[in-house]
Amino acid sequence: MTILSSIPQSSAPARGQSVNARILRLAWRSSEMKVASLLFLALCLLTLLGPFVIDASATKISVADKFLPPVFMEGGRLPYFLGTDQLGRDLLLRSLVGLRNAFLIGVVSVMLMFVLGCAIGIFSGYRGGWTDVVLMRITDIQMSIPVIILAITILGMSRPNPFTIVAVLVLSGWPIYARVARSVTLAERQKEYVRAARIIGASDLRIMVRHIAPSILPPIAFVAVLDVARMMIFEAIFGFIGIGIQPPTPTFGTIISGGTQYLLNAWWITIVPGCLLALSLGSLNLMGGVLERSRNLVLQGAA
Amino acid sequence: MAAEPLLKVENLSICLGSAGAARPLISNVTFAVKPKSVLGIIGESGAGKTLLSRALVNWVRPPLVITAGRVIYRDRDLLALPETDMARLRGREIAYIGANPTTALDPTVPVGHQIEEKLRTIEPGLSRQAARKRVVDLLDAVRIPSARSRFDEYPFQFSGGMMQRAMIVDALISNPKLLVADNITQPLDVTVAAQILRLLRDLQRDFGTSIVFVSSSFGTIVDIADEVVVLDKGSIVEAQDTGRIQRNPVHPYTKDLLAKVPRLWHGVGSIPEANAEPVVLSVRDVAKTYAVKDRTSLFRKNRVQAVRGVSFEVRRGESLGLIGESGCGKSTLSRLLSSLEPPDHGAIEVNGVDVATLRGAALLSMRRRFQLLLQDPYTSIPSHVSIGATIAEPLRIHRLASGRGLREQVCGVMQDVGLSPDLYDALPVGLSAGQRQRVNIARAMVLEPSVLILDETLSALDQVEQARLLDLFDNLQRKHGITYLYISHDLAMVRRACARIAVMYLGKIVEIGDNETIFGEPAHPYTRTLLSSVSTVEEKPFLPKDYLLEGEPPDPIHIPEGCSFRSRCPFVIETCRNVEPPLSPRAGGSAAACHLGLDRLPAPSIVLKAHNGSDLKRMDSL
Amino acid sequence: MAFALEFFLRRISQGVLIVLAVAFVIFTLLRIAPGDPIRIILGPMATPSAMEETAERLGLRDPIPVQFLRYLGDIARGDFGNSFIRGKQGGTTGGSQDAAGAPPVERAAVIELIARALPYTLLLAACGFLLACLVSIPLGILAGVRNSGWPQKVALYLSSFFVSLPNVWVGIVLIYLLSARTGWLPAIGYQHIGYVVIPAIVVAVELAPVMIRSISVAVATNVQDPFYEIGQVRGLSARIMLFRHVLRNAAVPLLNSFGAQMIGMLLGGLFVVEYIFSFPGIGLLTINAVFQRDFPVIQTVAIFASTVLVFINIAVDFASTTIDRRLKF
Numbered sequence A: 001m002t003i004l005s006s007i008p009q010s011s012a013p014a015r016g017q018s019v020n021a022r023i024l025r026l027a028w029r030s031s032e033m034k035v036a037s038l039l040f041l042a043l044c045l046l047t048l049l050g051p052f053v054i055d056a057s058a059t060k061i062s063v064a065d066k067f068l069p070p071v072f073m074e075g076g077r078l079p080y081f082l083g084t085d086q087l088g089r090d091l092l093l094r095s096l097v098g099l100r101n102a103f104l105i106g107v108v109s110v111m112l113m114f115v116l117g118c119a120i121g122i123f124s125g126y127r128g129g130w131t132d133v134v135l136m137r138i139t140d141i142q143m144s145i146p147v148i149i150l151a152i153t154i155l156g157m158s159r160p161n162p163f164t165i166v167a168v169l170v171l172s173g174w175p176i177y178a179r180v181a182r183s184v185t186l187a188e189r190q191k192e193y194v195r196a197a198r199i200i201g202a203s204d205l206r207i208m209v210r211h212i213a214p215s216i217l218p219p220i221a222f223v224a225v226l227d228v229a230r231m232m233i234f235e236a237i238f239g240f241i242g243i244g245i246q247p248p249t250p251t252f253g254t255i256i257s258g259g260t261q262y263l264l265n266a267w268w269i270t271i272v273p274g275c276l277l278a279l280s281l282g283s284l285n286l287m288g289g290v291l292e293r294s295r296n297l298v299l300q301g302a303a
Numbered sequence B: 001m002a003a004e005p006l007l008k009v010e011n012l013s014i015c016l017g018s019a020g021a022a023r024p025l026i027s028n029v030t031f032a033v034k035p036k037s038v039l040g041i042i043g044e045s046g047a048g049k050t051l052l053s054r055a056l057v058n059w060v061r062p063p064l065v066i067t068a069g070r071v072i073y074r075d076r077d078l079l080a081l082p083e084t085d086m087a088r089l090r091g092r093e094i095a096y097i098g099a100n101p102t103t104a105l106d107p108t109v110p111v112g113h114q115i116e117e118k119l120r121t122i123e124p125g126l127s128r129q130a131a132r133k134r135v136v137d138l139l140d141a142v143r144i145p146s147a148r149s150r151f152d153e154y155p156f157q158f159s160g161g162m163m164q165r166a167m168i169v170d171a172l173i174s175n176p177k178l179l180v181a182d183n184i185t186q187p188l189d190v191t192v193a194a195q196i197l198r199l200l201r202d203l204q205r206d207f208g209t210s211i212v213f214v215s216s217s218f219g220t221i222v223d224i225a226d227e228v229v230v231l232d233k234g235s236i237v238e239a240q241d242t243g244r245i246q247r248n249p250v251h252p253y254t255k256d257l258l259a260k261v262p263r264l265w266h267g268v269g270s271i272p273e274a275n276a277e278p279v280v281l282s283v284r285d286v287a288k289t290y291a292v293k294d295r296t297s298l299f300r301k302n303r304v305q306a307v308r309g310v311s312f313e314v315r316r317g318e319s320l321g322l323i324g325e326s327g328c329g330k331s332t333l334s335r336l337l338s339s340l341e342p343p344d345h346g347a348i349e350v351n352g353v354d355v356a357t358l359r360g361a362a363l364l365s366m367r368r369r370f371q372l373l374l375q376d377p378y379t380s381i382p383s384h385v386s387i388g389a390t391i392a393e394p395l396r397i398h399r400l401a402s403g404r405g406l407r408e409q410v411c412g413v414m415q416d417v418g419l420s421p422d423l424y425d426a427l428p429v430g431l432s433a434g435q436r437q438r439v440n441i442a443r444a445m446v447l448e449p450s451v452l453i454l455d456e457t458l459s460a461l462d463q464v465e466q467a468r469l470l471d472l473f474d475n476l477q478r479k480h481g482i483t484y485l486y487i488s489h490d491l492a493m494v495r496r497a498c499a500r501i502a503v504m505y506l507g508k509i510v511e512i513g514d515n516e517t518i519f520g521e522p523a524h525p526y527t528r529t530l531l532s533s534v535s536t537v538e539e540k541p542f543l544p545k546d547y548l549l550e551g552e553p554p555d556p557i558h559i560p561e562g563c564s565f566r567s568r569c570p571f572v573i574e575t576c577r578n579v580e581p582p583l584s585p586r587a588g589g590s591a592a593a594c595h596l597g598l599d600r601l602p603a604p605s606i607v608l609k610a611h612n613g614s615d616l617k618r619m620d621s622l
Numbered sequence C: 001m002a003f004a005l006e007f008f009l010r011r012i013s014q015g016v017l018i019v020l021a022v023a024f025v026i027f028t029l030l031r032i033a034p035g036d037p038i039r040i041i042l043g044p045m046a047t048p049s050a051m052e053e054t055a056e057r058l059g060l061r062d063p064i065p066v067q068f069l070r071y072l073g074d075i076a077r078g079d080f081g082n083s084f085i086r087g088k089q090g091g092t093t094g095g096s097q098d099a100a101g102a103p104p105v106e107r108a109a110v111i112e113l114i115a116r117a118l119p120y121t122l123l124l125a126a127c128g129f130l131l132a133c134l135v136s137i138p139l140g141i142l143a144g145v146r147n148s149g150w151p152q153k154v155a156l157y158l159s160s161f162f163v164s165l166p167n168v169w170v171g172i173v174l175i176y177l178l179s180a181r182t183g184w185l186p187a188i189g190y191q192h193i194g195y196v197v198i199p200a201i202v203v204a205v206e207l208a209p210v211m212i213r214s215i216s217v218a219v220a221t222n223v224q225d226p227f228y229e230i231g232q233v234r235g236l237s238a239r240i241m242l243f244r245h246v247l248r249n250a251a252v253p254l255l256n257s258f259g260a261q262m263i264g265m266l267l268g269g270l271f272v273v274e275y276i277f278s279f280p281g282i283g284l285l286t287i288n289a290v291f292q293r294d295f296p297v298i299q300t301v302a303i304f305a306s307t308v309l310v311f312i313n314i315a316v317d318f319a320s321t322t323i324d325r326r327l328k329f
């Protein structure tokens, strides 16, 4: 509110920092952020080191060891911490590999859709006129094909592999980024600094790349963390329906769907990897949520 | 008159934060408001005025904390009242109007409906029709034109002045005993502010409401208040009745405040003279119209005539001021001048070359010579780039320097504009508005422009910083022979800085002339209305009672036939109705667009002294 | 009202164009996808000459634009074509590949298949959406009004938690807990209204976090707006300001996120949930159609889905421009 901003030299410690630094700082101050990032780091480490430390295989079939429950249950034994599946493969390792694959697919596809979407959005918003109308109608078209329909059409018809999966995710994800980037650019274009840049002779490209992009992208990027989690969920769903990465490479979707038949006798095949996935997604989402909240607070001037 | 005060404030203190880290913002303030009178509170920005006025309605929220004191309204301490009792007083007996009327109401509900909603909350028994009638009547009473249809219009369809009138209706509809008005004229144009002030005075007389009128303008305060308290850094330094405080202020701060009020007629100091150098910038019959969607009809667009044929010339090393109120087309003109948009017709020539014909490299080099400074020092420079890089950017774009040379050149300019070169690698966060504006100036000056347009460049700054920058501009002009075009609504600034002045109204120049003529003997009624509305503490040659009429400029979509000022002109004659007066030259190179001659207008009420022989302080010596 | 008329004229014509474009994209995609539809229709034993004859008869050898125009012509007459696979008598439980060898004339009309599945999908959508509203509206508003305090925390935790649960997994866990293990509720297929409960919970779990988040952000933004506090100083209670004004203003961004995001999510969620639970709605129909390369079904569903999205968006935009008159369209 004006009353606070009119107080001279407010004692807020955040003075002298750029907006982005303030957002990160504010986010880091919350305990949720610390817990979530620690959890996330731990999972990363586990994923990286797990295959070397655990003496078991994610893909080798060993009938003798099938349907072993997790170690904390009766009948479970090491090295199978989380038990084994119907073919005697180690569930923890399978989950970790699945996690890594899902995470890679999530990060790559979000990065691509972020770049593509924001570039189109900034261009569209800055140019305005017919360019804008045409580009926005294209996003309309793209957005009116539900992701799942697009995915099952493309992936169900062709043989899915990581590239086509990323392609489908990017294809269905970019319009949202384009929309957001465009609407911020529209507001940004009116601002004095853009006019100031044009007056000193800066070209349109320069203004878009050097002036508009750096000021609008970070806030969008903070929220993109949430999308990584969303994409990982899509990857799991694809796997479950059978249009994700194909076996024998383990993915969450295939592990879960493979286990459904044995739900009553060996529930852990389905439930346990899901918990691991939920845990990692939870940490990502919590980080994203805190970042989003801090961003809103900072942009509204409340902090 | 009963001596018992309506409202007493006793030893009020307010802090930011609590306990150890608390910073006092209001300390130990005591005053009283008599029934049926107007108390003025004056102070500079940051003095705590808004906070104090909010404390009067017990509207102080964390992290602000009232640490001591009482606000006694008719024997009850408002600060100690339970929230429910306070809610019963707010909006009923005690009303509050804030500085920003455009954000005060729900933007999605028609203005009239919101006032009606308030009235019916306060008087639940009232029928819809009766409530509506009362609101419309009062809207009429504050001279909102066609109040009945305005009742159903949305806040964004109201101009700032109309909205402030609506907020006054909203406050007075419940017949409050006390009205707290926090800087209500501040965002308004001078003529509208003067109208609002007059309206408030009339209403105060009719309704017998007591008013606490908070303002940062001495001129406004003395116009309306019976008594004045002066607030400095949260404490009251002086309290007197209005007449006396003007004649003999006691406290040094009050004296200082009085001296800082810009003078337009008495003791203005040296005034820039017009010169006879060659013409650098020439604008010929420039016009611009925008099409906007008309919501009330199918596929129709409205044509907003923002600029309707403007011509003027500026000579080298001269300063021309372009003044007018909001909506007069000066910001559109500034956009046209910066050649970011082409005019619909007409030409803008720099050194004899039509800017619209330039392309590529020629356009770039013209841009270099022709710079524009914008108003908002906060949004006009990027916050994530270091100051040096910001200033250096134009050099890079125009490929004028690189490497060491670039840094040296930038540091040189920084020194020129009064920025320490140490700031080269710093980010602009933390810079004051004045320093930021210097970064802007440096960024323009680094290109060594020959014409500099100042689009409200100084409006966001306080008096002192403004004076300093004006001096800076003077120096730069002497040093580099720069031509300035000041686009502004601030008469005092233009009076001080410009040799020639053009007055715009509704997309046209209605009068143009040298500084002395425009302020001393203007020939257009609008110029005189403007001058009469300025809030000053000096005697004015033109008085509101002669020139100030109700009404606002017509909207630029439906411009009436004949003289565009006729709806507000006190001297309108039959011819004005259908013949548009041309801009006809007068003696001394000035010109005005009015059918009446100078002899048909009232004579100035005071005769001005020669401008140099003054005993009062010069503004820039403060 | 001229404004509304122009709005609809313009947006509906745009919308029709968009649907046509989507239809063309999907149509082309399916034509160039691997898998010869003739072989699917006639089965693996058909002779090359019979296949060629059928292809000619069905016009499958014409250029794609010609086929597309013919398809549009058929649609205009209300004929969305026949399923390649499903017989006329196809049961509603779905999932079964019935009558694979039936002669082409006996195949079910796509429009009938959809008409049969649609009520189930609508029922599931309505239940899931209602359930999500029940949780997220109160929580979202509470979290939005204050910048701190427990509702804010609960909202953050709950939405971060829910959004981290893949719906396929939630579905299976719920089947295990509520059905397989305890037998409280039925889960697979559809026989009576009880079968909708678990799927609806899964849909709601997917929607709720997004809704909680958008509601609390929208409410928080408007509570920050000066008119909220000034309204209280004007003499209106905080409750009136919240319910009559803040919520009204918050509805605009909410409607937008509903049109842009939630409807898409709801559709996608329904597809997956129906598949998990063998719930005989549009989603199950489509997923099975994909695996069986039943092109007429896929393209009709895709066109239907995008039509629904486009028109819901038009409705949403109309609602927001009616609420906030400052918006252009």
Ligand code: SF4
Residues within 6 Å of the ligand: B524, B525, B526, B563, B564, B565, B566, B569, B570, B571, B572, B573, B576, B581, B593, B594, B595, B596
């Ligand atoms: S022309 Fe007529 S209406 Fe216009 S300013 Fe002169 S007197 Fe007034």
